[in-house]
Amino acid sequence: MKRSELIENIALKHKELEYQDAVNVVDTMFGEISNCLKRGYRVELRGFGVFSAKERNFSKARNPKTGEQVAVSPRKNVKFKMSTKLQGILNK
Protein backbone atom coordinates (compact mmCIF):
# COMPACT_ATOMS: atom_id res chain seq x y z
CA MET A 1 0.00 0.00 0.00
CA LYS A 2 1.27 3.43 -0.88
CA ARG A 3 0.54 6.82 0.62
CA SER A 4 -1.88 7.60 -2.22
CA GLU A 5 -3.81 4.36 -1.64
CA LEU A 6 -3.96 5.05 2.07
CA ILE A 7 -5.41 8.50 1.38
CA GLU A 8 -7.92 6.98 -1.02
CA ASN A 9 -9.09 4.43 1.57
CA ILE A 10 -9.50 7.13 4.20
CA ALA A 11 -11.45 9.32 1.77
CA LEU A 12 -13.73 6.39 0.90
CA LYS A 13 -14.37 5.67 4.56
CA HIS A 14 -15.17 9.26 5.41
CA LYS A 15 -17.60 10.54 2.83
CA GLU A 16 -18.04 13.68 4.93
CA LEU A 17 -14.49 14.71 4.05
CA GLU A 18 -13.28 16.40 0.91
CA TYR A 19 -10.54 14.42 -0.81
CA GLN A 20 -8.10 17.22 -0.01
CA ASP A 21 -8.94 16.89 3.71
CA ALA A 22 -7.88 13.25 3.64
CA VAL A 23 -4.61 14.27 1.98
CA ASN A 24 -4.08 16.94 4.65
CA VAL A 25 -4.80 14.64 7.58
CA VAL A 26 -2.45 11.90 6.36
CA ASP A 27 0.31 14.39 5.60
CA THR A 28 -0.16 16.27 8.86
CA MET A 29 -0.09 13.08 10.87
CA PHE A 30 3.14 11.70 9.42
CA GLY A 31 4.63 15.18 9.17
CA GLU A 32 3.96 15.80 12.86
CA ILE A 33 5.47 12.45 13.83
CA SER A 34 8.65 13.45 11.94
CA ASN A 35 8.54 16.87 13.53
CA CYS A 36 8.30 15.49 17.06
CA LEU A 37 11.07 12.99 16.42
CA LYS A 38 13.22 15.85 15.23
CA ARG A 39 12.63 17.72 18.46
CA GLY A 40 13.68 14.65 20.41
CA TYR A 41 10.33 13.30 21.53
CA ARG A 42 9.26 9.73 21.21
CA VAL A 43 5.91 9.09 19.57
CA GLU A 44 3.75 6.39 21.06
CA LEU A 45 0.70 5.12 19.22
CA ARG A 46 -1.11 2.67 21.47
CA GLY A 47 -1.91 -0.59 19.77
CA PHE A 48 0.57 0.10 17.01
CA GLY A 49 4.00 0.94 18.29
CA VAL A 50 6.55 3.51 19.31
CA PHE A 51 8.73 5.66 17.10
CA SER A 52 11.95 7.05 18.47
CA ALA A 53 14.97 8.73 16.96
CA LYS A 54 18.46 7.80 17.88
CA GLU A 55 21.39 10.04 17.26
CA ARG A 56 24.62 8.56 16.04
CA ASN A 57 27.95 10.28 16.29
CA PHE A 58 30.68 10.66 13.76
CA SER A 59 32.08 7.35 12.77
CA LYS A 60 34.69 6.05 10.41
CA ALA A 61 34.04 3.68 7.59
CA ARG A 62 36.00 2.31 4.70
CA ASN A 63 35.22 2.37 1.05
CA PRO A 64 35.11 -1.38 0.41
CA LYS A 65 36.45 -1.00 -3.09
CA THR A 66 39.46 1.21 -2.50
CA GLY A 67 40.07 0.63 1.20
CA GLU A 68 40.05 4.37 1.64
CA GLN A 69 38.91 5.63 5.02
CA VAL A 70 35.96 7.99 4.99
CA ALA A 71 34.13 9.83 7.75
CA VAL A 72 30.43 9.14 8.22
CA SER A 73 28.70 12.30 9.35
CA PRO A 74 26.55 12.24 12.49
CA ARG A 75 22.98 11.31 11.75
CA LYS A 76 19.70 10.45 13.32
CA ASN A 77 17.95 7.22 12.64
CA VAL A 78 14.32 6.39 13.28
CA LYS A 79 13.48 3.28 15.20
CA PHE A 80 10.08 1.64 15.33
CA LYS A 81 9.12 -0.87 17.95
CA MET A 82 5.81 -2.57 17.39
CA SER A 83 3.41 -2.95 20.28
CA THR A 84 2.62 -6.30 21.84
CA LYS A 85 -0.92 -5.90 20.61
CA LEU A 86 0.25 -5.59 17.01
CA GLN A 87 2.50 -8.58 17.50
CA GLY A 88 -0.53 -10.51 18.67
CA ILE A 89 -2.56 -9.48 15.62
CA LEU A 90 0.19 -10.48 13.19
CA ASN A 91 0.93 -13.81 14.85
CA LYS A 92 -2.56 -15.16 15.34
Added chain:
Amino acid sequence: MVQQTITRQDLTEVIFRKTSIPRKLSNKIIDDIINEVITSLEKEKEVKIAKFGTFSLRQKESRVGRNPKTKEEFTISARKVVLFKPSPTIKKYLYEE
Protein backbone atom coordinates in the same frame (compact mmCIF):
# COMPACT_ATOMS: atom_id res chain seq x y z
CA MET B 1 17.15 10.58 30.68
CA VAL B 2 13.40 10.65 30.60
CA GLN B 3 12.23 11.28 27.11
CA GLN B 4 8.98 13.11 26.61
CA THR B 5 6.31 11.23 24.76
CA ILE B 6 3.89 12.37 22.11
CA THR B 7 0.63 10.46 21.99
CA ARG B 8 -2.39 10.14 19.76
CA GLN B 9 -4.02 12.99 21.64
CA ASP B 10 -1.23 15.41 20.71
CA LEU B 11 -1.48 14.38 17.08
CA THR B 12 -5.25 14.93 17.16
CA GLU B 13 -4.70 18.43 18.49
CA VAL B 14 -2.21 19.29 15.73
CA ILE B 15 -4.53 17.98 13.01
CA PHE B 16 -7.38 19.97 14.51
CA ARG B 17 -5.31 23.16 14.54
CA LYS B 18 -3.91 22.73 11.05
CA THR B 19 -6.96 21.45 9.20
CA SER B 20 -9.83 22.54 11.47
CA ILE B 21 -11.31 19.07 11.27
CA PRO B 22 -13.12 18.57 14.62
CA ARG B 23 -11.08 16.77 17.28
CA LYS B 24 -13.43 13.82 17.50
CA LEU B 25 -13.26 13.20 13.77
CA SER B 26 -9.49 13.80 13.63
CA ASN B 27 -9.02 11.20 16.33
CA LYS B 28 -11.20 8.74 14.45
CA ILE B 29 -9.20 9.28 11.26
CA ILE B 30 -5.91 8.69 13.06
CA ASP B 31 -7.31 5.35 14.25
CA ASP B 32 -8.42 4.55 10.71
CA ILE B 33 -4.99 5.38 9.29
CA ILE B 34 -3.33 3.08 11.82
CA ASN B 35 -5.87 0.36 11.14
CA GLU B 36 -5.31 0.63 7.39
CA VAL B 37 -1.58 0.15 7.94
CA ILE B 38 -2.20 -2.85 10.21
CA THR B 39 -4.67 -4.43 7.79
CA SER B 40 -2.20 -4.11 4.96
CA LEU B 41 0.58 -5.66 7.04
CA GLU B 42 -1.75 -8.48 8.04
CA LYS B 43 -2.12 -9.31 4.36
CA GLU B 44 1.67 -9.33 4.20
CA LYS B 45 1.68 -6.26 2.04
CA GLU B 46 4.27 -3.65 2.83
CA VAL B 47 3.18 -0.08 3.45
CA LYS B 48 5.11 2.69 1.86
CA ILE B 49 4.46 6.23 3.06
CA ALA B 50 6.30 8.69 0.85
CA LYS B 51 8.61 11.08 2.73
CA PHE B 52 8.20 8.99 5.88
CA GLY B 53 9.20 5.39 5.50
CA THR B 54 8.26 1.83 4.73
CA PHE B 55 6.69 -0.75 7.03
CA SER B 56 7.34 -4.34 6.09
CA LEU B 57 7.19 -7.76 7.69
CA ARG B 58 9.96 -10.16 8.47
CA GLN B 59 9.51 -13.77 9.37
CA LYS B 60 11.71 -14.74 12.31
CA GLU B 61 12.67 -18.36 12.94
CA SER B 62 12.32 -19.77 16.42
CA ARG B 63 15.47 -19.69 18.49
CA VAL B 64 16.70 -20.41 21.97
CA GLY B 65 16.61 -17.49 24.33
CA ARG B 66 17.90 -17.17 27.84
CA ASN B 67 16.62 -15.20 30.75
CA PRO B 68 19.63 -12.99 31.47
CA LYS B 69 18.87 -12.96 35.18
CA THR B 70 18.23 -16.62 35.88
CA LYS B 71 20.12 -18.03 32.87
CA GLU B 72 17.09 -20.20 32.29
CA GLU B 73 16.73 -21.35 28.69
CA PHE B 74 13.53 -21.23 26.72
CA THR B 75 12.48 -21.20 23.09
CA ILE B 76 11.48 -17.96 21.43
CA SER B 77 8.78 -19.01 19.01
CA ALA B 78 8.86 -18.23 15.29
CA ARG B 79 7.09 -14.94 14.70
CA LYS B 80 6.49 -12.10 12.34
CA VAL B 81 7.91 -8.74 13.22
CA VAL B 82 7.36 -5.33 11.68
CA LEU B 83 10.35 -3.58 10.17
CA PHE B 84 10.37 0.13 9.66
CA LYS B 85 12.79 1.65 7.22
CA PRO B 86 12.88 5.44 7.37
CA SER B 87 12.93 7.20 4.02
CA PRO B 88 16.02 9.18 3.01
CA THR B 89 13.87 12.34 3.17
CA ILE B 90 13.00 11.92 6.84
CA LYS B 91 16.57 11.03 7.78
CA LYS B 92 17.77 14.18 6.11
CA TYR B 93 14.99 16.24 7.70
CA LEU B 94 15.80 14.97 11.19
CA TYR B 95 19.38 16.02 10.91
CA GLU B 96 18.88 19.43 9.35
CA GLU B 97 19.37 22.38 11.66
